[in-house]
Amino acid sequence: MSNPVKTAIIGFGVAGKFMHAPFVKTRPEQYDVIAVLERHQKESATLFPGAVIARSIEALLAIEDIELVIITTPNETHFPYAKASLLAGKHVVVDKPFTITSAEAQELITLSQQVGKVISVYQNRRYVSDFLTIKRLLHNKLLGDVHEFEAHYDRYRPEAKPNAWREEPAPGSGILYDLGAHLIDQAFYLFGLPQEVTADIRLQRPHARTVDNFELKLGYGFTKVILKSGMLVREPGPRYMIHGTLGSFVKYGEDPQEVYLRAGKLPTEVENWGQEDEQIFGTIHTDLSGHVFNEKYPSIKGDYGYYYExxxxxxxxxxxxxxxxxxxxxxxxxxxxAEESSKEKRTIACTGFIAAAYPRD
Structure with missing residues (x-):
């Protein structure tokens, strides 16, 4: 007997429409979207014809039946909307980045514990094909002990995107908070918390008003992790390059889910959702028990929906x-x-983290 969570989505822009709505829509036994906050439009009615369309956060949170709120609005609203939702007795999902400051993040953690409600951040890039594959590869020690891990999340956008709040000079804007939040979370998942960080954070394009290029070097003693992202990469190189004491893994190409989602496809409408084409499987070159392998390594099928499951x-x-x-x-x-490191042009010791285990399955 199904018992779906009565759910509300706050915001129905790109994130709400393409990154969240499809995965609750296609799980009716788990989620029932009963309200959506849209300030002016009614676009959500196509997917959720029976949902109330609220015009303010106050009106939405006044709906007592709502159990879960999914926040997909601009970054500066994440903290106040999440706080208001917790105080209204709702569970909360916040699109990444969680908050703009660690102080805000700590306040939400404390508040969620006080009110006894779940709060989580939508780290959907844990459920892409390449990361799931890398997680298995490292778990099985196919490269030996990793001494260097390099990950890229690059784009080519030489011109300013009109009306793009992520490119405005506001707190929490720019690609360090946007794409960087994914890369950092993946690194922490695989390697834990670093000992130090050395960062180079830039406004690279002539018109740039907020961060559009970064390189983070995370120190783990023996292991070095490099995370890079830029907006002027027309011909992308490998997304991942991993080198260990036994061998290497190099991966080009992009998990197909986002392309399908932005084309308006639901996960139930695409055969083999999240399965990469064999042409972009990564290459593994390693030595296992005296046998050298240099071949394609099959990618695991990805699915952002695992988050909601x-x-x-x-x-x-x-x-x-x-x-x-x-x-x-x-x-x-x-x-x-990282911002402190880049500003002062020096390596910064990593302190102030919260000890928190990551799932290993």
Whole structure:
């Protein structure tokens, strides 16, 4: 017997429409969207014809039946909307980045514990094909001990995107908070919390008003992690280059989910959702028990929807939360440390993190 979580979505722009709505829409036994906050439009009615369209956060949170609120609005609203939702007795999902400051993140963690409600950040890039594949590859020690891990999340946007709040000079804007939040979370998941960070953060394009290029070097002693992103990369190189004591793994190409979503496709409408084409499988070159392998390594099928499957089990069954707010706090803390490192042009010791285990399955 199904017991769907009565859900509201705050905001129905790109994130709400393409990154969240499809995965609750296609899980009717787990989620029932009963309200959507849209200030002026009614676009959500296509996917959720029976949902109330609220015009203000106050009107939406006044709907008592709502159990879960999904916040997909601009970054500066994440903290006040999440706080208001917790105080209204709702569980909360916040699109990344969790907050703009670590102090705000800590306040939300404390408040969620006080009111006894779940709060989580939507780290959907844990459920892309390449990351799931890398996680298995490293778990099985196919490269030996990793000494260098380099990850890229690059784009080519030489011109300013009109009306793009992420490119405005406001707190929490720019690609360090946007794309960087994904790369940092992945690094922490695989390697834990670093000892130090050395950052180079730039406004690279002539018209840039906020960060559009960064390189973070995270020190783990023996292991070096390099995270890079830029907006002037017309011909992308490998997304991942991983080198260990036994071998290397190099991966080009992009998980196909976002392309389908932005084309308006639901996960139920695409055969083999999240499965990469064999042409972009990564290459592994390693030595296992004296046998040298240099060949394609099949990618695991990705699915952003795993996030919402896991969240449902937490809310309804009490299964431990996988995307914990402490993880999100640590991402924001690292961003703050990286900004300090770049400004002072020096390596910064990483302190102030919250100890929080990551799931290993």
């Amino acid at each position: 896991n969240l449902y089990k937490t809310i309804r069954e009490g299964i431990p939360l996988r995307e914990r707010p402490e993880h999100a706090f640590n991402v924001i803390k690292l961003i703050e440390l």
